[in-house]
Amino acid sequence: MANSARQLRLGAFLMATGHHIAAWRHPDVPADPLDFSVYRRAAQIAEAARFDALFVADSVAVFGDEPASHTARSVYFEPLTLHAALSTVTERIGLVATATTTYNEPYQVARQFASLDHLSGGRVGWNLVTSDAALEAQNFNRDEHLGHAERYARAREFHRVVTGLWDSWADDAFLRDKASGQFYDPGKLHVLNHRGEHFKVRGPLNVARSPQGRPVVVQAGSSETGRELAAETAEVVFTAQTSLTNAQAFYADLKGRLGKFGRDEDSLKIMPGAFVVVGQSETEAREKFEAFQELVEPQVGVALLGRMLGNFDLSEYPLDGPLPELPLTDSGQRSRQQLLTELAGAENLTLGQLGRRIAGGRGHYSLIGTPTQIADELQAWFEGRAADGFNVLVPHLPTGLEEFATQVVPELQRRGLFRREYEGRTLREHLGLARPKNPFFG
Numbered sequence: 001m002a003n004s005a006r007q008l009r010l011g012a013f014l015m016a017t018g019h020h021i022a023a024w025r026h027p028d029v030p031a032d033p034l035d036f037s038v039y040r041r042a043a044q045i046a047e048a049a050r051f052d053a054l055f056v057a058d059s060v061a062v063f064g065d066e067p068a069s070h071t072a073r074s075v076y077f078e079p080l081t082l083h084a085a086l087s088t089v090t091e092r093i094g095l096v097a098t099a100t101t102t103y104n105e106p107y108q109v110a111r112q113f114a115s116l117d118h119l120s121g122g123r124v125g126w127n128l129v130t131s132d133a134a135l136e137a138q139n140f141n142r143d144e145h146l147g148h149a150e151r152y153a154r155a156r157e158f159h160r161v162v163t164g165l166w167d168s169w170a171d172d173a174f175l176r177d178k179a180s181g182q183f184y185d186p187g188k189l190h191v192l193n194h195r196g197e198h199f200k201v202r203g204p205l206n207v208a209r210s211p212q213g214r215p216v217v218v219q220a221g222s223s224e225t226g227r228e229l230a231a232e233t234a235e236v237v238f239t240a241q242t243s244l245t246n247a248q249a250f251y252a253d254l255k256g257r258l259g260k261f262g263r264d265e266d267s268l269k270i271m272p273g274a275f276v277v278v279g280q281s282e283t284e285a286r287e288k289f290e291a292f293q294e295l296v297e298p299q300v301g302v303a304l305l306g307r308m309l310g311n312f313d314l315s316e317y318p319l320d321g322p323l324p325e326l327p328l329t330d331s332g333q334r335s336r337q338q339l340l341t342e343l344a345g346a347e348n349l350t351l352g353q354l355g356r357r358i359a360g361g362r363g364h365y366s367l368i369g370t371p372t373q374i375a376d377e378l379q380a381w382f383e384g385r386a387a388d389g390f391n392v393l394v395p396h397l398p399t400g401l402e403e404f405a406t407q408v409v410p411e412l413q414r415r416g417l418f419r420r421e422y423e424g425r426t427l428r429e430h431l432g433l434a435r436p437k438n439p440f441f442g
């Protein structure tokens with residue numbers, strides 16, 4: 001293999017039944033979102049193909065409306081418990097779980113991720129999100145969702161507390177000296193004593209510093225505020241981008257912000273989502289995709305669209321009319337709202353067409369073709385500084401992932417763009433991220 005210096009990173013974004021909203025209706029797809037065997041199979045496929053990580057999103061609310069009852073998206077595993085189970089049936093692949101900063105407490109999140117980092121031998125990442133589903137508020141003692149600015153302010157402080165707690169113990173704090181009876185060195189324990197606007201947390205954490213020092217911090221907001229937080233805190237950014245030019249602009253912008261936080265470019269990896277359908281010919285790939293598209297009920301597509309635009313109910317608008325003018329979302333993802341609005345304009349899509357258009361990849365970059373065509377595109381993005389790697393979304397699980405792993409990954413390997421063997425053991429090692437020093441102990 002031509003082992004070029006820069007290698008691309010691959011995440012397998014696992015979603016129950018697959019990413020296509022109608023995947024569960026397809027005859028080849030196991031329709032139970034709580035079937036662990038599907039996740040186990042997908043994880044093992046991804047690990048055999050040497051993916052860097054498995055990625056699991058989250059939402060802590062059920063929409064419960066009529067269109068939702070036609071999807072398989074109302075029940076799913078909690079990401080950390082799922083990853084705990086997956087960590088026992090895999091050995092090397094990274095495990096990235098989403099946990100919201102809006103409806104959680106930092107001590108709990110710090111503890112759970114540190115525990116799983118120990119259990120998995122240093123393979124964990126935390127996808128820090130600010131909750132794009134407004135309904136979550138009502139499951140956590142509130143009538144209203146927190147606004148965009150407040151969610152991000154809370155997220156920033158949340159991150160500071162979590163990382164401070166992860167650094168509670170020096171790496172060599174535990175002496176376990178049976179002769180002297182000294183279990184740990186009290187001089188190597190740091191009490192955080194955090195008192196901020198949103199949180200009061202004394203610490204220390206009741207988990208030793210974890211194998212990676214700190215689990216990898218991933219972030220998935222792409223608005224102006226989201227980019228600032230990412231530049232300050234994230235080590236991986238997952239983002240939705242529709243074109244090479246947009247992705248290049250996002251990449252340059254985000255990397256350009258790192259300097260003011262004293263960070264170098266390599267300390268943050270940008271991984272846009274890529275929705276992929278593979279076929280032996282382009283026609284076959286398109287036919288495969290169409291088989292899913294035919295299963296999309298119009299009201300299901302429009303309900304998904306309403307959520308992705310930032311929690312809007314679009315059910316009263318005509319399907320054959322244009323996308324209505326909507327206010328800037330305060331409860332959802334601003335970046336996705338902008339992306340979808342631009343997409344509707346650029347392709348002159350009706351509401352119904354746009355809903356159908358995003359039924360597979362929810363607005364993520366879409367690649368439908370042969371392994372060579374797909375590899376060409378991924379290579380162009382990677383070499384064109386639009387991406388350090390990709391979070392791969394497949395329409396259906398586990399088959400879609402298997403097709404990518406056995407057809408596209410070998411093509412990327414042949415081109416010297418992707419590893420044939422894991423070089424390291426931890427997620428940080430896979431991604432080429434340094435193990436953070438503990439600032440409390442020199």
Ligand SMILES: Cc1cc2nc3c(=O)[nH]c(=O)nc-3n(C[C@H](O)[C@H](O)[C@H](O)COP(=O)(O)O)c2cc1C
Nearest residue numbers: 057058129130131132220221222223226333334335
């Ligand atoms: C690619 C991507 C994936 C996301 N995944 C989740 C998720 O799983 N759960 C969640 O609550 N929010 C998710 N978000 C939204 C984030 O919480 C985000 O911080 C918030 O909605 C604000 O987005 P914005 O910065 O684009 O306005 C995701 C966002 C993007 C761009």
